[in-house]
Amino acid sequence: xxxxALSMEGITKRFPGTLAVDGVDFSVEVGEIHALVGENGxxxxxxxxxxxxxFADYSGRILIGGREVTxxxxxxxxxxxxxxxxxxxxxAAPLSIAENLLAGRLPTRYGxxxxxxxxxxxxxxxALVGLDVDPGTAVSEISxxxxxxxxxxxxxxxxxxxxxxxEPTSALSREEVQRLFAILRDLKRGGLAIxxxxxxxxxxFQIADRVTVLRDGKRVGAHDxxxxxxxxxxxxxxxxxxxEFYARRMxxxxxxxxxxxxxxxxxxxxxxxxxxxxxEIVGLVGLSGAGRTELARSVCGLDPMxxxxxxxxxxxxxxxxxxxxxxxxxxxLSEDRKVDGLFLRLSVRFNLLAxxxxxxxxxxxxxxxxDGSITERYLKDLDIVAASADxxxxxxxxxxxxxxxxxxxLATCPRVLILDEPTRGVxxxxxxxxxxxxxxxxxxxxxxxxxxxxxxxxVGLSERALVMRNGRLIREMAKEELxxxxxxxxxxxxxxxxxx
Amino acid sequence: xxRSAAALHTLDIIGVYAVAGLLIILGMLVSPDFLTADNFLSxxxxxxxxxxxxxxxxxxxxxxxxxxxxxxxxxxxxGIIAVAALPLGLPVALALGLLAGxxxxxxxxxxxxVLNANPILWTLAVAFFMExxxxxxxxxxxxxxxxxxxxxxxxxxxxxxxxxGALPLIVVVMFALFVLGHATMAWTRFGRESRLVGxxxxxxxxxxxxxxxxxxxxxxxxxxxxxIAGIFLASMNKLGVFYLGQGYDFRAVTAVVIGGVMLSxxxxxxxxxxxxxxxxxxxxxxxxxxxxxxxxxxxxxxxxFIAVVGLQQYRLRARGxxxx
Numbered sequence: 001x002x003x004x005a006l007s008m009e010g011i012t013k014r015f016p017g018t019l020a021v022d023g024v025d026f027s028v029e030v031g032e033i034h035a036l037v038g039e040n041g042x043x044x045x046x047x048x049x050x051x052x053x054x055f056a057d058y059s060g061r062i063l064i065g066g067r068e069v070t071x072x073x074x075x076x077x078x079x080x081x082x083x084x085x086x087x088x089x090x091x092a093a094p095l096s097i098a099e100n101l102l103a104g105r106l107p108t109r110y111g112x113x114x115x116x117x118x119x120x121x122x123x124x125x126x127a128l129v130g131l132d133v134d135p136g137t138a139v140s141e142i143s144x145x146x147x148x149x150x151x152x153x154x155x156x157x158x159x160x161x162x163x164x165x166x167e168p169t170s171a172l173s174r175e176e177v178q179r180l181f182a183i184l185r186d187l188k189r190g191g192l193a194i195x196x197x198x199x200x201x202x203x204x205f206q207i208a209d210r211v212t213v214l215r216d217g218k219r220v221g222a223h224d225x226x227x228x229x230x231x232x233x234x235x236x237x238x239x240x241x242x243x244e245f246y247a248r249r250m251x252x253x254x255x256x257x258x259x260x261x262x263x264x265x266x267x268x269x270x271x272x273x274x275x276x277x278x279x280e281i282v283g284l285v286g287l288s289g290a291g292r293t294e295l296a297r298s299v300c301g302l303d304p305m306x307x308x309x310x311x312x313x314x315x316x317x318x319x320x321x322x323x324x325x326x327x328x329x330x331x332x333l334s335e336d337r338k339v340d341g342l343f344l345r346l347s348v349r350f351n352l353l354a355x356x357x358x359x360x361x362x363x364x365x366x367x368x369x370x371d372g373s374i375t376e377r378y379l380k381d382l383d384i385v386a387a388s389a390d391x392x393x394x395x396x397x398x399x400x401x402x403x404x405x406x407x408x409x410l411a412t413c414p415r416v417l418i419l420d421e422p423t424r425g426v427x428x429x430x431x432x433x434x435x436x437x438x439x440x441x442x443x444x445x446x447x448x449x450x451x452x453x454x455x456x457x458x459v460g461l462s463e464r465a466l467v468m469r470n471g472r473l474i475r476e477m478a479k480e481e482l483x484x485x486x487x488x489x490x491x492x493x494x495x496x497x498x499x500x
Numbered sequence: 501x502x503r504s505a506a507a508l509h510t511l512d513i514i515g516v517y518a519v520a521g522l523l524i525i526l527g528m529l530v531s532p533d534f535l536t537a538d539n540f541l542s543x544x545x546x547x548x549x550x551x552x553x554x555x556x557x558x559x560x561x562x563x564x565x566x567x568x569x570x571x572x573x574x575x576x577x578x579g580i581i582a583v584a585a586l587p588l589g590l591p592v593a594l595a596l597g598l599l600a601g602x603x604x605x606x607x608x609x610x611x612x613x614v615l616n617a618n619p620i621l622w623t624l625a626v627a628f629f630m631e632x633x634x635x636x637x638x639x640x641x642x643x644x645x646x647x648x649x650x651x652x653x654x655x656x657x658x659x660x661x662x663x664x665g666a667l668p669l670i671v672v673v674m675f676a677l678f679v680l681g682h683a684t685m686a687w688t689r690f691g692r693e694s695r696l697v698g699x700x701x702x703x704x705x706x707x708x709x710x711x712x713x714x715x716x717x718x719x720x721x722x723x724x725x726x727x728i729a730g731i732f733l734a735s736m737n738k739l740g741v742f743y744l745g746q747g748y749d750f751r752a753v754t755a756v757v758i759g760g761v762m763l764s765x766x767x768x769x770x771x772x773x774x775x776x777x778x779x780x781x782x783x784x785x786x787x788x789x790x791x792x793x794x795x796x797x798x799x800x801x802x803x804x805f806i807a808v809v810g811l812q813q814y815r816l817r818a819r820g821x822x823x824x
Contacts, residue, residue, distance in 0.1 A: 357689055365688055
């Protein structure tokens with residue numbers, strides 16, 4: 001007899017300006033592993049956050065074990081047996097495994113921690129995930145794989161009936177993934193309902209019983225895994241191509257501008273070689289964890305590189321790090337504008353001119369010269385909306401902040417521009433402006449390497465795509481064979497031709 | 501709507517001079533002798549040492565390292581070395597004194613700039629170590645120069661007492677350092693990069709700034725200024741000893757912060773710092789007129805510091821919690 005562990009009906013959650021989840025139905029049976037897939041921004045996280053009780057203002061019905069419940073706080077969600085494991089582990093590294101497992105409910109005696117009971121209970125939990133280590137070991141001492149299992153054991157300790165796992169394999173090796181799957185199958189047989197979120201389609205076909213696909217906040221399909229193919233899932237995820245949004249660009253290719261040969265950084269990427277020509281926009285396709293950002297940061301000298309050679313317009317980069325790369329015309333637009341992109345407490349003007357400092361200095365003296373006209377020009381060209389050029393960048397909207405970040409590098413007239421998620425979290429208007437600016441720059445002869453998890457953007461802008469998987473460059477795709485579908489399949493290591 | 505950054509800057513500078521003006525009025529009420537050229541000259545002379553130290557400390561705060569707490573050690577060390585080297589002649593003694601202080605600055609710069617140590621804790625440790633080192637090396641003794649007329653020692657003692665026209669040399673040096681400091685902060689690549697590093701170190705790195713070098717040079721500047729002050733202080737006291745310089749660390753940071761340089765870095769102006777130095781000088785002078793003892797004056801200085809930092813934090817929050 002099959003019973004339904006969880007049933008979410010017509011769930012809707014609105015954020016200011018967007019409908020993140022729109023009338024989604026989602027159900028999981030007892031003893032089932034149910035995969036939840038969709039592109040970034042499709043609504044997976046929001047739907048699961050509703051389940052975790054993070055929002056008090058969702059609409060729709062949630063039934064757990066057939067009884068209707070309200071989940072307006074994390075406490076309520078936990079009380080109904082819902083547990084989550086996250087991609088970034090929530091363990092406290094300096095503490096022991098046992099202390100992590102029983103955090104918040106340490107067994108005590110006479111007001112002190114009862115260490116023997118603590119270790120006994122921890123041992124029992126570790127047995128559930130097949131981990132045979134001393135519970136007194138500090139979490140910092142164990143491997144990623146073991147930490148992932150401890151995280152699962154910690155969730156199991158609260159005796160959940162529904163376990164949500166968000167990208168549990170992103171830090172695991174192939175063998176470790178197989179061991180994790182064996183454990184998940186055991187848990188499933190024990191009657192646990194598991195929601196499995198992953199970008200890795202191959203894993204989903206190995207482990208899941210059913211799959212639900214979300215796109216733009218809506219459910220586009222729910223199928224038994226036997227009924228579908230990876231191609232069908234990808235088609236559901238990407239939907240109809242919106243090619244007309246991207247103006248067709250006739251790229252005039254010039255000499256090789258960026259030449260990367262045998263780049264290796266142990267543990268991140270291995271023996272990566274590629275070239276980008278003047279006027280060319282090359283997309284770098286890969287799943288999160290494939291090593292794209294790491295490659296970009298090492299190529300431009302922000303992070304170390306153990307082997308390999310990078311040249312810009314024929315000049316080999318020596319050991320001068322990023323400032324040398326910038327001086328030679330190789331610049332990198334950071335992935336996260338708040339973490340290491342913008343000076344939020346400084347003015348729009350200062351941010352726009354920040355990267356020009358070495359270019360405008362003669363013998364150590366800064367010459368303001370045409371700073372004013374440069375500022376005016378980019379405010380106008382990129383349509384940056386700000387109270388004034390002297391307003392703090394932090395007061396601008398996300399889209400305008402991202403435009404300032406781009407303008408900071410455009411102002412240096414780079415030979416090679418590496419873009420890392422150039423339009424993450426910006427509105428459609430700003431996105432369009434940024435795309436136009438990037439295409440205009442390429443038309444003037446700059447080589448562009450584009451990293452983006454926004455597949456329509458990557459496919460629409462790129463002349464050519466390089467596919468990275470597990471730190472290696474596995475494929476190159478020409479414009480003709482490049483579509484959202486083929487890109488996503490290639491990133492998953494599947495595709496029509498494979499010449500790894 | 502947030503006011504523009506430029507307007508805020510102007511306000512900070514005007515603000516500190518307005519406070520200075522109020523203090524002058526207060527001083528006139530306290531004593532008829534307050535508003536005399538002599539008294540102003542004595543105020544300037546009294547704050548000149550602090551001003552010299554603050555002109556270097558301002559760069560530390562501006563570039564986001566908050567404070568160099570090894571400043572008292574640098575002052576004492578350069579003073580001792582200068583006095584000890586006097587038999588080699590005055591120019592050599594002054595150069596060696598300066599180099600001794602700079603050596604500590606180099607060490608600070610490498611450890612904080614390149615090795616990324618916490619600037620407060622590291623410079624605190626250096627101050628602790630240097631005090632022990634100086635007490636050990638010179639067995640707790642004060643070092644007196646030979647002050648026979650015509651010797652380098654006599655010339656050394658005269659240094660502090662020299663006048664350039666109507667102004668004491670030390671006041672001229674202070675003003676010169678502020679002019680140089682202002683030019684450096686406002687007009688050089690290094691000044692701009694210090695501002696970027698002070699505002700957001702990670703973003704400065706991804707903007708192509710050599711962050712380590714910028715931090716290093718800022719510590720070198722602070723040590724340079726502190727060494728000059730240390731040599732003048734030794735000349736004033738006619739001796740070199742490990743404790744000369746004590747208290748200048750905190751008072752310099754207070755002057756810098758009163759002058760409108762944000763403790764969180766990246767905001768401020770040398771003109772404001774000079775104003776901060778003057779405010780502290782006026783405050784001390786008035787308290788002396790009122791007969792308040794030195795220890796009680798410390799209480800007031802401390803309270804002013806707390807009030808100003810509190811105000812800065814409040815304004816940062818008002819400007820926007822999400823990105824402050």
